[in-house]
Amino acid sequence: MRVDDLRVAGGERSVRVTSARGSARLLVAVPPEHAVQGPDLTQFVPIALLLAMRREEPLDIDGPVSSRLLESLPLVQEMLSAWSPTFTRVPVRVREVAAAPTAVAAGRACCFSRGVDSMYAAARPRRPGDELTQLVYCDGFDPSYGPASAPARIDAAQAAADLIGLPLLVARTNFTELIDHVVDFDDAFGPALAMIGLSLAGGFGRLSIPSSRDYGGLVPVGSHPLLDERWSSDGVAIGHDSVVLDRPGKVRWLVDNRPDLLPWLYVCYEQDTATNCGRCAKCIFTAVLLEIADGLERSESFPHPLDLDLLAETGYATLVTRLGLNDTHRAIPDEPRFAALRESFEAMLRLSAELPLDDSPHGITRHQTRLYAAIFEGRPYPLKASGPRAPEPEIGPLPAY
16 A cells, blocks of 8 residues: 655645555645645554555555654554454555654644533643643544535534634544545544644644543543554644543533533434434433433433433444443432433343344454453454564655555
C-alpha cells in the first residue's frame, strides 16, 4: 500500500492511497489558520496503517512523517494485532523524517459530537493549565449521517459549544469511504480522531479524545488510553480523556452540574437528522441513564416517560456494551419508584445474553466478545498475535510500486 500525491487547497489536504485493490483519496479539511503546513504526511498515517494491516500489505509513505509517530508504530502494531488477529503486522517505509516544529501551538482542543462522553469531556472541570481552548466537530465522521443533515448537526453542536463557552471548529473527512468493508468503524474511530488532531498542528498542540469507559471497564477498542497517545506527533500530543467516571457517572454529573446541556445531547445512529429517534438501542440506553439520574424530564432530546416494554425488548451483543449495561444496572437506585425499571432492565440483560455472536471475523470488539464467550463456555478460541517485536519503520527511497 502506498500513500502519495499530496494535494493542498487552503485547509484541505488529501493523499492518494493505493493498494493491490485500487486507489482512493483520503481527505481531511480544517480551517486554514489551524492547518498543518508543508509536505508533512503524518496526519494520514493512522488510517493508512489500519488499512495496510487489514489488507496485509507493506505500507510505503512517499513523504515526510513525524519521528515521534514513527517511533510508536511498532508498539501500535503490536497492540492492534494482539487485540484482533485480523490486523497483521506489516513493514512500514517512509521517504524521510519530517522536520520537528520550531514551536508547538498552545491551543488545547477536544473532540465534540454532543454524545454523553464528549459533552462531559467538554464541560467537566479541569486543572489550571489544562483548560480547553476549542472544541472540534468533525463532519463526515460517522457513516450514519449524510450531507443533508450536516447543517442542522453543525448548528446544534455550535449551540451546545456556546453554552459551554468554547469556540467550535468544524473539520471534515471522508475516511469512512476508505474503510468501508475493510476496517470496522469501531476500530477506526480513534485513529480517525487522531488524524483530525494531527491535521490541526497549525493551531493546537494537544487534542483530547473523550473516553467511553472508566478504569474498571477498560477493554480493547479503537480508542483506548494505551493507544490514543501513540498517534502523537512532534507537533500535536494526542490524549485519551479522563477515565475516572463511567457513563452513568458522566450523565449524573451533567444532570447535577450542567442541566442546560441535556437538551443538546445527541446519541442516535438510526436516523439521519440532528435529533434523537428515542427508540433505537443507543437512545433507549441513554434515556435509562437520564432516568436514574433524575434528568430525563429535563431533557427535550429524549421522549419521556421511559418506554419500559421497549427497553425489555432491546438487546446488546458485544462485550463493550454489556460492560456498560452492568455499570448502569449497578447505578439504578434501590428505591420502589425504580422497581419496574429494574425489572425491565434485567429482562434486557437476559435477552442480551441470548443473542447470537456476530459471525464476522473482523473487528476488535467482535474478537474480544467471542474470546470472553469462549472462556466462559469452556472452549478454546484463537488468542492474540504473538512473536517477535513488530518491524521498525525504515526511512529512505521507496521501492518501485
